[in-house]
Each structure stands twice: as structure tokens, then as C-alpha cells.
Amino acid sequence: MTYQEFKEAVIEIAAEMQIDDYELYYTESDATIVEIFKEEIKNYKIENSMGICFRCVVNGKAGYASTENLTGEEARFLVERALENAKSIESADPCFLHHKGDTYAIVNDESAVSKSVGTELVDAAMEIQKAMYARDSRVKDGSQTNLVCQEERYALCNSNGLDLEDKVCATLCYASALASDGEEMYNGGKSKIGNLRDFDLKSIASDAVEDAVSTIGAEGVDSGKYTLVLSNEVMSMLLNTYSSVFSAEEAQKGLSLLKGKEGEKIAADIITITDDPLYKDSVLKRTFDGEGVATYAKNVVENGKLVTLLHNLKTAAIAGVTSTGNASKASYASVVDVSPFIFYLRPVGGTKEELFEAAGDGIFVTDISGLHAGANPITGDFSLLSKGFLIQGGKKTAPVKNFTISGNFFTLLKEIEKVGEDLEFLQGRYGSPSVLIRNIAVAGR
Amino acid sequence: MLSKELVKEALRRALATGADYAEVFAEHTLSKTINLVSTQTDTIRDAVISGVGIRIFKGTRCVSGSASSLAPEAVLSCASKVAEALAESAVLSDIVLRERLFGDRHPIKVVPSSVPNSEKVDYMREVCLAAKNYSEEISQVTGSFLEVDHNILIATSEGLFAQDRQIRSRIMISSVASRNGENQTGAVRPGARKGMELLEEYAAKELGREASRQAVTMLHAGYIEAGTMPVAIENGFGGVIFHEACGHSLEASSVALGRSQFVGKLGTRIANPKVTAIDDGTIPNAWGSINIDDEGTPAQKNVLIENGILKTYMIDKLNGRRMGMESTGSARRQSYEYNPTSRMTNTYIAAGEDKNEDIIASIEYGLYAKEMGGGSVNPATGQFNFAVNEGYVIRNGKICEPVRGASLIGKGSEVIMNIDMVGQNVARGQGMCGSYSGSIPTDVGQPLVRVASITVGGR
Numbered sequence: 001m002t003y004q005e006f007k008e009a010v011i012e013i014a015a016e017m018q019i020d021d022y023e024l025y026y027t028e029s030d031a032t033i034v035e036i037f038k039e040e041i042k043n044y045k046i047e048n049s050m051g052i053c054f055r056c057v058v059n060g061k062a063g064y065a066s067t068e069n070l071t072g073e074e075a076r077f078l079v080e081r082a083l084e085n086a087k088s089i090e091s092a093d094p095c096f097l098h099h100k101g102d103t104y105a106i107v108n109d110e111s112a113v114s115k116s117v118g119t120e121l122v123d124a125a126m127e128i129q130k131a132m133y134a135r136d137s138r139v140k141d142g143s144q145t146n147l148v149c150q151e152e153r154y155a156l157c158n159s160n161g162l163d164l165e166d167k168v169c170a171t172l173c174y175a176s177a178l179a180s181d182g183e184e185m186y187n188g189g190k191s192k193i194g195n196l197r198d199f200d201l202k203s204i205a206s207d208a209v210e211d212a213v214s215t216i217g218a219e220g221v222d223s224g225k226y227t228l229v230l231s232n233e234v235m236s237m238l239l240n241t242y243s244s245v246f247s248a249e250e251a252q253k254g255l256s257l258l259k260g261k262e263g264e265k266i267a268a269d270i271i272t273i274t275d276d277p278l279y280k281d282s283v284l285k286r287t288f289d290g291e292g293v294a295t296y297a298k299n300v301v302e303n304g305k306l307v308t309l310l311h312n313l314k315t316a317a318i319a320g321v322t323s324t325g326n327a328s329k330a331s332y333a334s335v336v337d338v339s340p341f342i343f344y345l346r347p348v349g350g351t352k353e354e355l356f357e358a359a360g361d362g363i364f365v366t367d368i369s370g371l372h373a374g375a376n377p378i379t380g381d382f383s384l385l386s387k388g389f390l391i392q393g394g395k396k397t398a399p400v401k402n403f404t405i406s407g408n409f410f411t412l413l414k415e416i417e418k419v420g421e422d423l424e425f426l427q428g429r430y431g432s433p434s435v436l437i438r439n440i441a442v443a444g445r
Numbered sequence: 446m447l448s449k450e451l452v453k454e455a456l457r458r459a460l461a462t463g464a465d466y467a468e469v470f471a472e473h474t475l476s477k478t479i480n481l482v483s484t485q486t487d488t489i490r491d492a493v494i495s496g497v498g499i500r501i502f503k504g505t506r507c508v509s510g511s512a513s514s515l516a517p518e519a520v521l522s523c524a525s526k527v528a529e530a531l532a533e534s535a536v537l538s539d540i541v542l543r544e545r546l547f548g549d550r551h552p553i554k555v556v557p558s559s560v561p562n563s564e565k566v567d568y569m570r571e572v573c574l575a576a577k578n579y580s581e582e583i584s585q586v587t588g589s590f591l592e593v594d595h596n597i598l599i600a601t602s603e604g605l606f607a608q609d610r611q612i613r614s615r616i617m618i619s620s621v622a623s624r625n626g627e628n629q630t631g632a633v634r635p636g637a638r639k640g641m642e643l644l645e646e647y648a649a650k651e652l653g654r655e656a657s658r659q660a661v662t663m664l665h666a667g668y669i670e671a672g673t674m675p676v677a678i679e680n681g682f683g684g685v686i687f688h689e690a691c692g693h694s695l696e697a698s699s700v701a702l703g704r705s706q707f708v709g710k711l712g713t714r715i716a717n718p719k720v721t722a723i724d725d726g727t728i729p730n731a732w733g734s735i736n737i738d739d740e741g742t743p744a745q746k747n748v749l750i751e752n753g754i755l756k757t758y759m760i761d762k763l764n765g766r767r768m769g770m771e772s773t774g775s776a777r778r779q780s781y782e783y784n785p786t787s788r789m790t791n792t793y794i795a796a797g798e799d800k801n802e803d804i805i806a807s808i809e810y811g812l813y814a815k816e817m818g819g820g821s822v823n824p825a826t827g828q829f830n831f832a833v834n835e836g837y838v839i840r841n842g843k844i845c846e847p848v849r850g851a852s853l854i855g856k857g858s859e860v861i862m863n864i865d866m867v868g869q870n871v872a873r874g875q876g877m878c879g880s881y882s883g884s885i886p887t888d889v890g891q892p893l894v895r896v897a898s899i900t901v902g903g904r
Binding site for chain 2: 050444
């Protein structure tokens with residue numbers, strides 16, 4: 001069965017079962033994945049994934065069911081499961097299906113990415129791989145280049161007559177360099193998302209190698225309080241991990257400490273955080289959210305003040321505001337949640353070197369790991385394995401590793417002293433410039 | 446799920462351009478999660494996952510494809526696309542599929558999907574209520590009941606045709622305690638390769654109270670001072686230390702590519718002589734257990750380290766080709782969309798001879814890590830980290846006040862040498878392990894152990 005046939009079958013069954021309010025959410029994705037190890041194709045993969053979620057609203061309760069199996073029998077099973085699930089919901093929260101009438105952005109075709117074919121991906125990945133080995137003799141086998149070209153289609157239709165479709169196409173590159181000084185191994189990497197023809201393959205390779213070899217000989221640091229410059233990548237990772245604190249869903253459930261803080265100062269004056277699903281340079285633009293509401297750009301934090309939390313239709317109704325168009329579905333099978341689309345800390349000014357200068361003595365943190373366990377969005381606490389470079393006399397000096405940085409995200413937002421100019425996005429979705437912060441606990445030797 | 450004739454034709458097409466091995470993996474999975482907020486059902490996620498993953502090998506080169514469909518035309522088209530991408534000349538031979546039954550070491554009593562939501566909700570409501578009523582400081586509780594009915598079919602050009610049905614259930618409860626604008630959390634998440642009978646093993650009230658006890662304890666805790674010190678790590682989920690510090694680096698997915706701190710170390714001492722570590726996929730009804738792995742190899746009990754000596758890696762077929770070694774039944778994948786690779790199942794440090802009281806008494810100043818959070822590792826450098834959810838300061842051999850916000854970091858090959866006391870009370874805890882082939886259920890485990898010296902991240 002095609003999606004269209006399956007959709008018609010579901011609509012018919014819903015009518016038969018006297019379900020008046022429902023929505024069908026559909027995603028399909030085609031991807032080509034290339035992994036190069038040494039100078040050989042380690043893996044070449046062709047992926048087609050597809051799934052449908054049926055959501056019905058019965059007696060004011062939402063029931064969900066999803067499937068990847070498009071048969072007539074399954075269409076009936078899908079509707080039955082959703083109905084049974086709706087009947088099991090006790091929460092008194094309202095639920096909505098969106099109506100027609102929004103004005104949706106038209107994504108400029110010129111910015112759209114053209115789909116790369118497999119051979120182009122193999123050639124490009126091979127070139128990066130060769131360039132990594134050529135760049136430095138300390139680069140070892142175990143270095144790898146992955147390229148993925150993915151085209152995704154999102155469609156949403158509901159019983160209110162809404163019928164929407166978005167298409168996103170992007171190429172992702174990840175070059176991972178492994179270097180050795182004969183004793184220890186050091187790793188580094190460079191990722192890029194966008195259009196393959198815009199990628200500078202040589203510089204991807206050299207950035208990945210530089211990221212690895214510059215850390216050769218890294219030592220530990222003494223425990224104590226330090227001034228830190230968090231690299232743009234590190235700050236983006238923190239923003240990603242803690243993005244749920246800006247969700248009205250989490251706040252209304254009492255799982256975000258920003259609950260009821262709208263209009264209050266929650267961060268330093270220099271902090272402005274924006275969610276822009278239509279961000280000009282992005283290949284991941286989305287015109288409607290997980291409920292079909294038109295997306296738009298909004299400041300969540302403006303000059304340190306919390307302007308709004310992110311809302312979907314339900315949380316907005318509870319709060320007595322309008323949806324910010326941030327209904328999200330992590331996958332087609334997920335229940336509607338709230339999350340940002342393209343979320344970033346606005347650049348202020350100053351190069352990295354100027355931040356080092358302002359820091360005087362401290363640590364430039366270039367990587368953190370273990371965020372899923374070492375950073376808790378409900379408490380704000382974090383304690384994270386880190387690596388980076390010492391800052392001595394206002395200059396970046398020796399590499400350091402095997403230390404933790406510990407603190408609290410809410411305190412960090414208030415105490416950021418400087419925000420740089422070097423805005424970069426992580427996987428295209430979370431972005432930040434490098435930032436300067438003082439008096440952070442470091443555990444090391 | 447798929448007929449033998451269809452699978453045979455798919456394998457034939459997949460081999461058409463010169464591959465020396467082909468594999469069809471088909472899956473039909475029912476997965477449901479019932480979520481409660483406070484004491485009410487809030488949302489239910491209910492999914493059918495259904496599709497095929499096909500791999501072909503030519504030497505160590507792998508071409509693969511996947512499609513979200515089990516329709517014959519989709520399966521055959523996936524096979525043809527995979528073959529086209531290899532595009533070499535073929536020598537076709539006939540495939541004879543022999544159906545193999547490996548038996549079921551993990552019998553299920555009650556299939557969760559056959560039980561209405563209400564039974565699960567009633568149990569979870571009791572869990573949540575107990576968590577909520579534990580203390581006035583509990584500001585919120587969330588609970589989930591998760592059930593998975595994962596049906597797989599694996600057929601290969603070597604003639605294997607095998608199926609397995611993996612049913613798993615898990616109870617998850619998380620409590621938030623609040624005071625003066627501060628939050629702290631606690632959680633309990635038992636699971637098993639079992640059906641509804643899992644619920645009979647845990648008193649609902651105890652689970653709820655335990656999650657809240659952790660949250661309230663941490664709310665009244667101070668921060669530990671950062672530094673390097675001896676640490677006693679409790680049994681059960683404490684085994685995450687071996688999983689991160691050592692386990693991942695023993696997976697062929699890292700070893701075969703030279704991206705592991707333990708490459709070339711077979712037969713040599715890599716751990717303290719007190720450490721014997723095992724990965725055992727055969728433990729009846731354990732969360733990480735399997736009958737066959739996702740390449741169709743029967744589950745094994747693999748002794749990884751015996752008295753400090755490295756005995757074996759965890760190996761899948763493709764990486765086994767690079768290493769010139771046989772599969773150890775360790776190939777796993779989240780779903781048909783991921784290529785399988787070597788992963789852990791139920792991994793634990795075996796019981797030693799030290800007494801718990803001696804381990805605590807041996808520490809003049811250090812940390813007692815009672816409950817662990819998750820962690821991560823870079824297998825190449827061995828740098829790992831994991832979070833301590835509930836910790837206590839040890840002073841003069843006695844467990845003293847609780848401390849929050851600690852994480853433990855180190856280099857796997859060093860820390861595994863530093864595990865110098867091993868207790869006797871082995872217990873396992875459940876986790877979801879994320880790596881190259883997706884998110885899979887794994888158990889970690891150990892008795893109480895002492896790490897002589899490790900960096901404790903604090904404030």
C-alpha cells in the first residue's frame with residue numbers, strides 16, 4: 001500500500017468508528033551513508049525509512065498509535081490502538097488539533113540543498129580521508145570519514161482540513177582523526193552540515209587533524225576554581241542539553257526551574273537566546289511544527305530577561321497565551337512535546353583571542369562528554385569530563401585533559417561575563433559563540 | 446514474518462554482484478510506553494516497527510540497505526539496490542536455507558500486549574502515589590511502563606534461517622524534590638526480559654519510595670570537594686564503571702579498527718588480579734539477554750578478563766573478518782535500520798573475596814558511591830566518565846554525610862588496574878546503552894568494589 005492508499009483507508013475506518021477528530025503525521029526519509037576507513041569503503045548504506053502516526057482526540061483525550069507496516073489490516077489495528085490509548089488517558093489537560101488559517105513561510109528554493117549521489121559522497125569522503133593522512137604523519141588507522149546525504153519529507157493532515165508538507169535535504173560530514181605519539185592515542189574531529197558542493201574538504205580534513213594533534217602530550221590540571229573560556233562547540237552542547245528548561249511542557253509539569261519566571265531576569269544582560277526555525281543559513285528550515293502551527297523566529301531570552309517559554313497548543317492554552325509553534329515530535333512515533341528548532345545564543349563581539357586576553361589565566365574548554373548523565377536539566381547541575389588548553393598570560397598554551405568542570409546551568413547563565421563573535425552550530429540545530437565565565441570548579445589531579 | 450522462498454530470493458539478488466556473504470534481517474516489533482505525570486496517565490506512545498535490513502560483505506567491505514516495509518517487493522528492491530552498489534562480477538551458487546531452532550532460555554509468562562492498559566496503569570499509579578507521599582518535599586513524580594515485543598528473523602547465504610521473539614518490560618519512576626528554588630532528583634528503573642510477571646517481583650510502593658528517598662537525600666546534601674581519592678562503588682548499577690572504563694574498549698567495533706586502548710593485549714594483564722569480568726547473554730530472563738545475537742549466532746557466556754588477564758574481545762562477524770577471529774555471539778542492533786556490530790549484553794565483575802565492611806573501613810577519606818547514573822567513554826583514548834547520583838563522604842572508615850553533583854572520570858586502562866578490592870555481593874542493574882548500532886538494553890553489574898584512586902568531579 002502507498003501512503004495515499006493507507007491514509008484513505010485510515011480515514012474510512014476512523015469514520016466507521018465515529019472518530020471525528022484525528023490527525024495523520026507522516027515522515028519519510030531517504031539516506032545514503034558512506035563510511036571510509038583507511039582508504040577503503042568500510043560501509044555503504046542505502047536507507048529508506050517511513051512511518052505514520054495516527055492521533056485521535058476522543059472525549060477531550062488524545063490517543064496515539066504509529067506504524068511502519070502499510071497494510072489494510074494494519075490500518076484498522078492502528079485506529080483501534082489509538083482509540084484504546086485515548087480511553088486510558090486520565091490527564092485533564094486540554095488537547096487540540098490545529099485549524100487552517102496560518103500563513104506558512106515559503107522556503108526559498110535557492111537555499112535548498114541538492115541531493116548528492118553515492119559516488120559523489122564516496123569521492124568526497126575518500127578525499128577527506130586521504131587529506132587527513134597527508135596532513136600529519138602522526139595520523140593513525142582508526143581515523144574515519146562519514147558522509148550522509150539525507151532527504152526527509154514531513155506531512156501532516158487532520159480532520160480540520162489542514163494538509164501540509166515540508167521537505168528538508170542535507171549532507172552531513174564527520175571526519176574523525178586519530179593521532180598517536182607512539183604511546184597514547186588522541187582523537188579529534190570536525191563535523192559539517194549543509195550542501196556537499198559548499199564543503200571545503202581540505203579544511204575539514206585539516207581541522208579534524210589539528211583537533212587531534214594539538215592535544216598530543218596533554219596533561220592533567222590541578223583541582224581548583226578557574227576562569228573558563230567555553231568554546232562555541234562546548235557552549236552549544238550545553239545549550240542543547242539544557243534546552244528542555246525552556247519548554248513550557250516541562251515547566252508546567254514542575255520539571256523546569258524556569259517555571260513562572262517569564263518577565264524575570266534569568267541571565268546576564270549580554271545573553272539573548274533565539275529560536276529561529278527559518279534561520280537564514282540553515283538547511284534544516286521547517287515551516288510548520290509537530291501540530292501544524294506555522295513556525296516563526298522568537299527571542300526566548302532577551303538581554304538576560306526570560307521573554308517566553310516555548311509552547312505548543314496545549315501548553316499555550318494552559319498558560320493563556322498563543323502557541324510559539326514549538327510542538328515537536330522526536331520521531332513520527334513520538335507523542336507531541338515541546339522543543340526548539342534552531343536554537344542559538346546570539347553573538348556579541350570579540351574573537352577567541354580577545355576572550356583569552358580577558359581571561360588572563362584559566363582554561364579554554366574545547367570538549368565535554370557524558371552530558372546524558374553528567375548534566376541534569378531538572379536540577380541544572382553539571383559535572384562533565386573535559387579537555388582543552390591552558391590560558392596563561394592571556395594566551396592559549398599547553399593542552400590539558402582528564403578534568404571535570406562542575407557547576408549549575410542556571411548560575412552559569414547569570415555569570416557569563418563575555419560572549420564572543422564566533423557563532424557556530426552543532427549539527428545545525430544548537431548554536432553559540434565562545435563564552436567567558438569565572439570561578440568554575442575544576443577537578444583534576 | 447517473511448517466507449523462506451522470499452528470503453532466499455532476496456539473498457540470491459543480494460549476492461548477484463559478487464558479495465561473498467549476504468544477510469537478511471527482518472523485524473516486526475510492538476513497542477508501548479505508558480507515561481504518568483503525578484499519579485495520572487499523561488501520554489501513551491504505541492508503535493509498530495516493521496522493516497528489513499540487508500547486508501552483504503566482500504572481504505571486509507560492507508554494503509547495506511534498509512527499508513521500512515516487509516512487503517515482498519520492498520524486500521527484493523532493497524536486496525537489488527544493495528547488490529547494485531557493490532557492482533562487481535558474481536559467481537552465484539545455490540543457497541540452501543536450514544531452519545535452526547535455538548530454544549528459548551528466557552520463557553515469558555504473560556505477554557504484555559495481551560493485557561489491557563488499565564492493569565499497567567493501576568500498578569504505575571501505586572508506584573507514583575508512594576513516591577509522591579514519601580515526603581512533602583517531593584514536588585513531582587513521573588512514571589513509565591515500557592513494553593517491547595521484538596520479533597526478528599535472520600537468514601544468511603551460509604544457509605542459516607532463525608527467528609527469535611524478545612519480550613522486555615521495564616518500570617521507570619523518577620522523583621523531584623524541591624526546596625528554596627532548588628531541585629534534586631531520584632530514579633529507579635528495573636527491567637527484565639520478562640512480561641507482566643515483572644510487576645510481581647517488585648512491590649510498587651517500595652519502588653516509589655526508593656526514588657523519592659534518593660531525591661530527598663540529595664536535596665539535603667552538600668557538594669563534595671573536587672579531587673583525587675579512593676572510591677567505594679556499590680553493587681548493581683555501579684557496574685557501569687566496568688561497562689564504560691573497559692567494556693566498550695573490548696568491543697570488536699573499536700578493536701578491529703585500532704580504536705581501542707586494548708588492541709593487541711590478548712593474554713596479557715590489563716586489570717588488577719582481583720578483577721574477573723564476564724559478558725553473559727545467556728542469563729535467564731535478564732534485561733540484556735538474548736537467545737541468538739542479531740547475526741543469528743547463539744548467545745554465549747564470554748569471560749572477558751580472568752584474574753586480570755584479557756581472555757577475549759566481544760566479536761561480531763564483520764569485525765571478526767578484520768581480526769581473523771570467530772564471532773562470540775555479540776552482534777547487536779537497535780532495529781533493522783542499524784547495522785549490527787559487537788556490543789555488550791549483561792556485563793559484570795564477578796564476586797571476589799573482600800568483605801563489604803573491610804572495603805569501607807579501608808578508606809580514610811574518600812567517596813562511597815551508592816547509586817550511579819549513566820556514563821560514556823571514548824574507547825580509543827580510554828577516557829571515561831560517569832555520574833554519581835547518590836554519594837556519601839567516607840571519613841576514617843565510616844560512611845558520613847551525603848554529597849551531590851559528583852562525577853567520576855579517568856582512563857579505563859588505569860582505573861581497571863586500580864580496582865583493588867572486590868566484594869562478594871554481585872547484583873545487576875539495567876540500562877540502555879547507546880553506540881554505533883543504536884540503543885540496546887544491557888545489564889551492568891558488580892559487587893561492592895574499591896577503586897584505590899580516581900578523580901572525583903565536584904565543587
